[in-house]
Amino acid sequence: MNKDTFTGEYRYALDAKGRVNIPAPFRKVLSPENENTVVITRGQDPTIWVYPALEWQVIENRLRELSALSPLNRSFIRTMTRWATPVTLDKQGRIQLTSDLIQYANLEKDVVIVGVINKMEIWNPARLEQVSAEIPQSDSEEFNNLAQSIII
Amino acid sequence: MNKDTFTGEYRYALDAKGRVNIPAPFRKVLSPENENTVVITRGQDPTIWVYPALEWQVIENRLRELSALSPLNRSFIRTMTRWATPVTLDKQGRIQLTSDLIQYANLEKDVVIVGVINKMEIWNPARLEQVSAEIPQSDSEEFNNLAQSIII
DNA sequence: TAATGTTGTGGGGAGATGTGGGTAATTTCC
DNA sequence: GGAAATTACCCACATCTCCCCACAACATTA
Numbered sequence: 001m002n003k004d005t006f007t008g009e010y011r012y013a014l015d016a017k018g019r020v021n022i023p024a025p026f027r028k029v030l031s032p033e034n035e036n037t038v039v040i041t042r043g044q045d046p047t048i049w050v051y052p053a054l055e056w057q058v059i060e061n062r063l064r065e066l067s068a069l070s071p072l073n074r075s076f077i078r079t080m081t082r083w084a085t086p087v088t089l090d091k092q093g094r095i096q097l098t099s100d101l102i103q104y105a106n107l108e109k110d111v112v113i114v115g116v117i118n119k120m121e122i123w124n125p126a127r128l129e130q131v132s133a134e135i136p137q138s139d140s141e142e143f144n145n146l147a148q149s150i151i152i
Numbered sequence: 153m154n155k156d157t158f159t160g161e162y163r164y165a166l167d168a169k170g171r172v173n174i175p176a177p178f179r180k181v182l183s184p185e186n187e188n189t190v191v192i193t194r195g196q197d198p199t200i201w202v203y204p205a206l207e208w209q210v211i212e213n214r215l216r217e218l219s220a221l222s223p224l225n226r227s228f229i230r231t232m233t234r235w236a237t238p239v240t241l242d243k244q245g246r247i248q249l250t251s252d253l254i255q256y257a258n259l260e261k262d263v264v265i266v267g268v269i270n271k272m273e274i275w276n277p278a279r280l281e282q283v284s285a286e287i288p289q290s291d292s293e294e295f296n297n298l299a300q301s302i303i304i
Numbered sequence: 305t306a307a308t309g310t311t312g313t314g315g316g317g318a319g320a321t322g323t324g325g326g327t328a329a330t331t332t333c334c
Numbered sequence: 335g336g337a338a339a340t341t342a343c344c345c346a347c348a349t350c351t352c353c354c355c356a357c358a359a360c361a362t363t364a
Contacts, residue, residue, distance in 0.1 A: 021313080078284070
């Protein structure tokens with residue numbers, strides 16, 4: 001099985017302390033070098049992105065190359081890092097979310113965790129449906145072009 | 153976890169003596185070679201920049217390489233070094249700010265500390281929101297290009 | 305069916321963390 | 335040199351966070 005590659009969708013409950021389970025199949029492919037640590041941050045959609053620690057370091061290294069002299073770069077670095085928090089899985093395989101991220105993703109009790117190859121996304125189920133409906137789907141030309149460029 | 157690399161955002165209170173807490177997660181990644189010492193100085197935005205002592209030495213070396221012959225270089229070197237003050241964390245993990253820097257960053261009781269990879273920034277919360285709103289964001293082409301080249 | 309392990313969810317308690325204040329040492333100014 | 339002000343270091347304590355244990359539901363195997 002591919003290491004650090006996540007696919008599939010799972011439903012869990014966010015508990016009163018703001019903890020959420022990482023799906024057992026995802027825990028199994030999370031490579032040991034991550035030391036049970038992931039980085040949670042704001043996604044581009046209203047969702048929480050969950051990167052394996054190693055994968056996030058790639059982003060960090062790229063950010064480090066950017067000079068802080070340009071205002072645009074400073075702002076970009078800040079928006080990227082501002083919401084990023086490393087968290088470690090507890091003995092039960094859960095992570096603790098920050099209240100800001102819970103708010104940002106509109107999470108309530110029930111959440112959906114989706115594997116999107118190199119990271120996971122934590123969604124409010126209703127929001128996920130909403131966004132999925134808005135975005136062009138299989139009937140759109142763009143979607144077909146993408147599909148043709150990747151599927152073999 | 154990456155040493156001397158800071159991400160995330162934390163809220164603290166500046167006390168009557170001008171002291172602020174360094175977020176516990178940041179203290180944990182601050183490598184021992186820094187000997188609990190950081191350098192605080194004026195940021196390019198209205199914020200206080202906080203460098204680990206080691207990282208500041210890298211900056212100093214770069215400044216040293218800049219020729220002092222050009223007036224522009226002299227001015228740049230002067231503004232970077234003029235306000236730079238090394239401070240040591242106390243037993244509780246706080247640092248003492250200088251009144252000049254507090255004024256420069258418009259700090260009042262509540263402050264926000266943001267990790268931006270190689271340093272931290274101490275902000276007046278209102279100022280941070282203001283600057284974030286001013287700078288071209290997702291609607292700017294340049295910003296999107298940066299995002300596409302870095303986000304994975 | 306019984307036994308055993310895995311998974312998801314809840315909660316309690318020890319230790320860490322954030323914040324205020326006090327006292328002694330040091331500096332500043334006349 | 336001495337008084338006043340500032341700084342540096344230490345202690346106190348309420349709150350919160352993280353780590354551990356518990357347990358029910360389900361799956362797996364003997």
